[in-house]
Amino acid sequence: MISYRIRSLDNAIDAASFCCGQAILDEYIRRYAAQDVRRHVARVFIAVPESNPKNLAGFFTLSAGSVNCSDLPESLAKKLPRYPVPVALIGRLAVATDFQGKGLGSILLADACRKVAHASETLAVAGIVVDAKDVAAAAFYRHFGFLTLPGQPARLLLPATAFQD
Ligand SMILES: CC(C)(COP(=O)(O)OP(=O)(O)OC[C@H]1O[C@@H](n2cnc3c(N)ncnc32)[C@H](O)[C@@H]1OP(=O)(O)O)[C@@H](O)C(=O)NCCC(=O)NCCS
Numbered sequence: 001m002i003s004y005r006i007r008s009l010d011n012a013i014d015a016a017s018f019c020c021g022q023a024i025l026d027e028y029i030r031r032y033a034a035q036d037v038r039r040h041v042a043r044v045f046i047a048v049p050e051s052n053p054k055n056l057a058g059f060f061t062l063s064a065g066s067v068n069c070s071d072l073p074e075s076l077a078k079k080l081p082r083y084p085v086p087v088a089l090i091g092r093l094a095v096a097t098d099f100q101g102k103g104l105g106s107i108l109l110a111d112a113c114r115k116v117a118h119a120s121e122t123l124a125v126a127g128i129v130v131d132a133k134d135v136a137a138a139a140f141y142r143h144f145g146f147l148t149l150p151g152q153p154a155r156l157l158l159p160a161t162a163f164q165d
Pocket residue numbers: 020021022025091092093094095096099100101102103104105106107130131132133134136137138139140143
């Protein structure tokens with residue numbers, strides 16, 4: 001079992017050769033992630049193996065967002081106000097090909113949920129939203145309890161009750 005360290009993106013990591021099988025996510029971490037951090041539009045967290053801290057094994061991003069009540073499943077919408085509600089957004093999450101299928105995706109998702117739960121003690125969110133890049137990614141999130149938003153098969157939400165006390 002590999003142990004990982006998760007920390008904020010910094011200059012010590014070389015993302016140039018990161019490859020997860022989704023070109024758009026590879027391009028993001030290689031070229032745009034640091035810029036997003038500088039512009040305060042995303043926090044980017046990276047995972048490295050304890051045994052090889054220069055090897056980028058995976059990453060995820062967190063930002064603030066909102067969803068319209070009308071976009072939510074009826075069971076959730078009826079408990080929320082009619083105006084747009086605040087959510088946390090996992091904009092991107094990816095595991096390098098060499099590390100896939102070994103539990104890192106679930107470690108990253110659990111860490112993202114923990115960070116959001118902690119932040120939500122001071123900044124309320126009604127849930128965590130992810131935009132899945134394809135059908136397989138959507139299945140990954142559903143595996144962990146995310147609900148598909150009606151009419152938006154690529155957008156999923158984990159209600160706050162699932163990750164807060
Ligand atoms: C999708 C991805 C993040 C999964 O990461 P991973 O490290 O391979 O997944 P894990 O090994 O942690 O799997 C955790 C669990 O999810 C399940 N799982 C993984 N991929 C799945 C999928 N596509 N559909 C359903 N379940 C899936 C595993 O079976 C495992 O279940 P278990 O805990 O009951 O054994 C990774 O494959 C990846 O980065 N893919 C390419 C980029 C991508 O599609 N990112 C998401 C875009 S938003």
